[in-house]
Amino acid sequence: MNHLSKDAPGAENLFRCLKQLRFLDVSTNNLTGSISGWLEDLSSVSHLDISKNLFSEKVPESIGKLSNLSYLDLSSNALEGELSEIHFDHLSGLDFLSLGSNNLKIVIVPKWMPPFQLRGLSLHACKIGPHFPTWLRSQSKIEMIDLGSSEIMGKLPNWLWNFSSSVTSFDLSNNKIIGRLPISLRHMNTLKVFNMRSNQLAGGIPDLPASVQVLDLSTNKLSGPLPQDLEAKEIYDLLLPDNFLSGRIPTYLCRMAFMEVIILSNNYFSVSRLHTIDFSRNNLHGEIPSTLGSITSLAILTLRENNLSGNLPISLQSCNALSLLDLSRNNLFGVLPTWIGDSQQSLIYLSLSSNRFSGEIPWQLSQLHALQILDLSGNNLSGPLPLSLGNLTAMRLHNDLQANGGTYSIFKFTTIYDGSLPQVSMYIGADGSAGGILLLTFAFNSIDLSNNHLTGEIPKEIGALSFLLNLNLSGNHIDGSILEEIGNLGSLEALDLSWNDLSGPIPSRLTNLTSLAFLNLSYNDLSGVIPSLVQFATFDETFYETSYLGNPNLCGPPLHKRCLQHMIKHQHKIDMETYLCAIAGFAYGLFVVSAILLLSSTARKAYFQFTDSMLDEFRTAVAIKLNRIKVGRGQSMENRLVCSQNSITCYELEFRSPA
Incomplete structure (x- = not known):
């Protein structure tokens, strides 16, 4: 492509000097003016292409004198006027003719027999009608x-479908053709592109040739079901919207290996048996079509790992048989709609992770009594955790899920451990008897709200989810303390509260989580001694040391920071309790002895006799001791203090050595 821009008269002398020119292609430029006056001088030209310019005025009759022409392309200009058989009578060698996208009218008598045999004809947007050109029969x-947009009206002649076995591309779009597509259409064995969109065709779609690759019959009045079988195994574009087609969508469409586009919108197809749509891990883009809401039998919809954008279509609330909805890893945005909780009572698996959803988590999600997996991680959600999360019935009850008089369908699954989370092969159906196989990597009875902007404290109501297996609230701005109620989650296997603003001690009740296999409390502001009893004692120190990193006020194993100050305070607490107990015991004993002495004269007499005897023995022992000291002045004494390792009581021992 060049950008030549000059009037044709300025080029007349050049073309007249090139009378022996056989090949002329000046397409896709900005040439203007008339083609009359110089074109007829190119008497030797066989290939003439002046398409996609700005030539205007009429096509001269003298073009018919270029008897050597085999290729003529005047399309996409501003040519006007009429063309008759006179323009073509001497073009016996013409092989390709393109006059489309001009303002031309083709006026040829019905009985005209052209002198040429064309291989390609494009008269798109030329005025040909109302009748189909009969000269094409030859x-x-x-x-x-x-012949698209050529004002052809009425029925097509029967000979059209049989006259040539070599047609590969047939375009009669944007006309006013009526009638039915013939059964003989299937015998056009070389047909690859068949375009009759925007006409008034009626009746059903007959069997198609096996060679068809593009079929566009959109915006007609076609009715009935699709063909029972489609022999066109290499078809990649199937466009049938805006008709009156009905019946079931045939399953063979899923087996078309080359299929790229299927559009069946605005028809009357029945999809009562369609329960699974899985278009995950593709390169789909744009918004989720609202027409999905018409598939009310849909049980599984997974569109994860695409480039979808926009809001969730409100029409999906009509799919109230959904058990699995996975739209993760796209570019969806907007607030989470409340209708998910209001209308999707069969939902077991909800994953909207790794999108751009914002706003607060709607409390209506707690109405999903069958929900076993909730994954909203990796979004821009904000605000507090809903207090109503504790109402998720499936995570409060065992999987024989019966509550509120209703029975919920449960996944049938097998678990294959691969990494930190299990890979689950799920078989699910709306009625429990039919469904689809999907592989997901996740834990059942799981809540993952990680990597958002959630604030506030962990609601104590979450402690009611006694069958919760995985809780991940990491990467938020949650503050307050770790609740004792988390110790009620007896089935919990994985707990991740890292990268938040939690403070205070680690509750000792967490050691009662006997199923806990993964714990991450790193990068908070926790303090105190790390519990080391029961389940915590089974953790590998090397691995689980990372579970507490970023909490400078934590101490004790598996961290290398000792808890000396904490231990002293703890010991002081124990000693104070011991002293108080001793004082209370002494006071009680003194009270009992005093009461006995006051009330009994016999007891008083015995008591004083005992004390007198003890004093006499004490005086005698002291006298003996003093006497030994005087006798052994020549001997030396060695005194040592020996204290018990586990007591504050000390004993003084004497070791006598010879002088």
Whole structure:
């Protein structure tokens, strides 16, 4: 492509000097003016292409004198006027003719017999109608026909479908053709592109040739079901919207290996048996079509790992048989709609992770009594955790899920451990008897709200989810303390509260989580001694040391920071309790002895006799001791203090050595 921009008269002398020119292609430029006055001088030209310019005025009759022409392309200009058989009478060698996208009118008598045999004809947007050109019947070698937007009306002649076995592309779009597509259509064995969109065709779609790759019959009045079988195994574009087609969507569409586009919108298809749509891990883009809401039998919808954007279509609330909805890893945005909780009572698996959803988590999600997996991680959600999360019935009860008089369908699954989370093969159906196989990597009875902007404290109501297996609230701005109620989650296997603003001690009740296999409390502001009893004692120190990193006020194993100050305070607490107990015991004993002495004269007499005797023995022992000291002045004494390792009581021992 060049950008030549000059009037044709300025080029007349050049073309007249090139009378022996056989090949002329000046397409896709900005040439203007008339083609009359110089075109007829190119008497030797066989290939003439002046398409996609700005030539105007009429096509001269003298073009018919270029008897050597085999290729003529005047399309996409501003040519006007009428063309008759006079323009073509001497073009016996013409092989390709393109006059489309001009303002031309083709006026040829019905009985005209052209002197040529075309292989390609494009008269798109030329005025040909109202009748189909009968002279085409003589073109037995033709391969490409484009008569779109040519004002043809009425029925097509029967000979059209049988006259040539070599047609590969047939375009009669945007006309006013009526009638039915013939059964003989299937015998056009070389047909690859068949375009009759925007006409008034009626009746059903007959069997198609096995060679068809593009079929566009959109915006007609076609009715009935699709063909029972489609022999066109290499079809990649199937466009049938805006008709009156009905019946079931055939399953063979899923087996078309080359299929790229299927559009069946605005028809009357029945999809009562369609329960699974899995378009995950593709390159789909744009918004989720609202027409999905018409598939009320849908049980599984997974569109994860695409490039979908926009809001969730409100029409999906009509799919109230959904058990699994996975739209993760796309570019969806907006607030989480409340209708998910209001209308999707069969939902077991909800994953909207790794999108751009914002706003607060709607409390209506707690109405999903069958929900076993909730994954909203990796979004821009904010606000507090809903207090009503504790109402998720499936995570409060065992999987024989019966509550509120209703029975909920449960996944049938097998678990294959691969990494930190199990890979689950699920078999699910709306009625429990039919469904689809999907592989997901996740834990059942799981809540993952990680990597958002959630604030506030962990609601104590979450402690009611006694069958919760996985709780991940990491990467938020949650503050307050770790609740004792988390110790009620007896089935919990994985707990991740890292990268938050939690403070205070680690509750000792967490050691009662006997199923806990993964724990991450790192990068908070926790303090105190790390519990080391029961389940915590089974953790590998090397691995689980990372579970507490970023909490400078934590101490004790598996961290290398000792808890000396904490231990002293703890010991002081124990000693104070011991002293108080001793004082209370002494006071009680003194009270009992005093009461006995006051009330009994016999007891008083015995008591004083005992004390007198003890004093006499004490005085005697002291006298003996003093006497030994005087006798052994020549001997030396060695005194040592020996204290018990586990007591504050000390004993003084004497060791006597010879002088």
